[in-house]
Amino acid sequence: MKMRRSERIVAVTKILTDNPYKLISLNRFTERFDAAKSTISEDLAIIKGVFSKEKMGRVETVSGAAGGVRFIPSKGEGDIKEIIRDVCKRLSNSDRVLPGGYIYMTDLIFDPELMSNIGKVFATKFADLEADYIITMETKGIPIALMVARALNLPLVSIRRNSRVTEGSVVSINYVTGSSQKIETMSLARRALPEESKVIIIDDFMKAGGTAKGMLDLMAEFKAEVVDLGVLVETANPKDKLVDDYTSLVILEEVDKVKREIVVKPSSWIQELN
Amino acid sequence: MKMRRSERIVAVTKILTDNPYKLISLNRFTERFDAAKSTISEDLAIIKGVFSKEKMGRVETVSGAAGGVRFIPSKGEGDIKEIIRDVCKRLSNSDRVLPGGYIYMTDLIFDPELMSNIGKVFATKFADLEADYIITMETKGIPIALMVARALNLPLVSIRRNSRVTEGSVVSINYVTGSSQKIETMSLARRALPEESKVIIIDDFMKAGGTAKGMLDLMAEFKAEVVDLGVLVETANPKDKLVDDYTSLVILEEVDKVKREIVVKPSSWIQELN
Incomplete structure (x- = not known):
């Protein structure tokens, strides 16, 4: 039984948003919903318009034989500001x-909902980098x-703090944690990352940047090109980090242990959003 | 500017599916889209019908003053079978x-897309348990x-393999890994889980069940009620596990190291789906 437009558009919206960044051919829709290509194109135009107007992400059409349509889960600038302001508010609770x-x-x-939103914030920022892999460090980066x-x-791809025998041949490096100056080891299985990949590193926290520097060094062992490094929270001190280029969302200005006060603020690129 | 039905229905579908299990009041929709309650109710009826027919999850209406509508991301039986069959196929590659x-x-x-699907498979199975928390063990369970x-x-809530000083007061227990009979430690910060919570434990792999038994013991320290324990892969041997009640998705029957053959199959409850 054929669907009406209002019905079909529900199903097409669901399929698109369930498959971020995945190119879906128009044929898949015409076959599944027994509809003409022109009909599906009209549906997609409506969805595209609503998503754009309501700042719910982008719908991109790729023309040609290998073409199709894909959903890009970008966040609007106002939403990004609101998400990060909420993180700052929650982080500044003195119980922390x-x-x-x-x-x-x-x-x-x-918190899965918050992390889903943070994931979309970074995805919006890194949309045009054309990376092949996301790299992190266990546990809290995951x-x-x-x-x-x-x-x-x-x-x-998740870097481990120890090498495990269960993953085959492994590359390990030593690194010095920037703040406590301890020597630690991080490892990654050879098979986990093809050489010469384009990668984005994501981590939860950066103080002096020792762990981040270690990850950059490990990536060099895999001949990887690191196109950006995103951290959820960086500390204001030390000001000079061991890595130069990174994108943080929140800056931890100060933790006053006596007064039990935490001062956090959105990082500057977030503050500059409209 | 008011939206037409076909436009509004795109936005409502997106909001619902972005917020699984979250009760959204009809007022939120009437205000955002400047539409009458009866109009939004009709929109929701259409979405509900399509989701049901296309097996894209459920839309549940809760009546009353504190009522509203929520999206439940359940998977159809056929989709569950297909997802697990695909996991079995990928797992049986001899390179593994x-x-x-x-x-x-x-x-x-x-693999984020696969894990998103597996998450929905477990969510379908555990939909009626009314749990308060999901518990796992770092790293691969996360x-x-x-x-x-x-x-x-x-x-x-993620249990750690070591206690970390950065999380305040911590409960640690020793446990014996079922297969290698080694004594290990697992820990959880007191503040991470309120006492007497209803929890579902999720892990990636179960052999003899020593780790799972440890997690049950740790949960007892928090007076938690464990309502189910879900594992992605269990091994066929040993047949008798250290825990009784659990739900697995895939059974690893045999790994033949000489012939390099891996035999995996969907667990029985999956095989019995239509």
Whole structure:
């Protein structure tokens, strides 16, 4: 039984948004809904218009024989500001003060809805980088990185803090944590990442940048091109990090252990959004 | 400017599917789209009908003053079978044979699209359990568990293999891994999980069930009620596990190290689906 436009448009919207960054041929829609190509094109034009007007992401049409349509889950500037402002508000709760100038943020990092939104924020920022893989470091980097990878439709590769025998041949490097100056090891299985890939590194937290520097060094071992490095929270101090180019969302200005005060703010590129 | 039905229905579909299990009041739609309650109700009836017919999940209406509508991302039986059959096919690739009867499955576990689907499979199975939290064990359990948590709109709590000083007061227990009989430690911060919560445990792999047993014991320390335990892959041997009640998706029958053959099959409840 054929569907009416209002019905078909529900199903097409669902299929598009379930498959971020995936090129879907118009034939798939014409066959599934027994509709003419021109009809589906009209449906897509309506969806495209609504998404654009309501800032719900973009619908991109690729013409030609290998063409089709794809959904790009970008966030509007206002939504990005609101998401990050909400993160700042939640992070500034004084109950989060931990010893050593750290703050408790595990609950936020494992909040699936928040991470889904943060994933879309990074995906909006990194939309044009044409990366092949998202790279992170276990454990706390994984939820954010997985959601960035989901939004960009890319595979995720997680670096481990120890080498495990169960993953075949492994590349390990030592690195010095920037803040506590301890020597640690990080490892990645050879088979996990093809050489000369284009990668985006995602992590939850950056203080001095020692771990980030280690990840860059490890990526060099895989001849990977690191096109950006995204962190959820960076600390204002030390000002000079061990890595130069990165994109943070939130800056942790100060943790006053005596007054139990946490000062956080959106990073400058977020503040400059309209 | 008011929207036409075909436009409004795109936006309503997007809002519903972006917010699994979240009750959204009809007022939110009437205000945002400047439409009468009866108009929005008609929109929702159309969306409900299409989702049901196309097996794209359920739209549930809750009546009353505190009522509204919510999207439940359940998968149809046919889709579940297809997703799990695809996992079995990918897992049976002989390149995955690792020493010790293990198989390499890290790439699948960090495949965001696959994990999103697996998350919805578990969410379909566990839809009526009314859990408060999803619990997992770092590292490889996190991607699956995060996607289950996302589909059920629940917070995720990740047990750690070591206690970290940065999370305040911590409960640690020792457990014996069922297969290698080694004594290991797992820990969870007190603040991460309120006492007497209803929880679902999710993990990637179960052999003898030692880790799962450890997680059950740790949950007992938090007075939690474990309503189910979901694992992506269980091994056929040993047949008797250290835990009784669990739900697996895939059974690893045999890994022949000499012939480099992997035999995997969907678990029985999946095979019995129509």
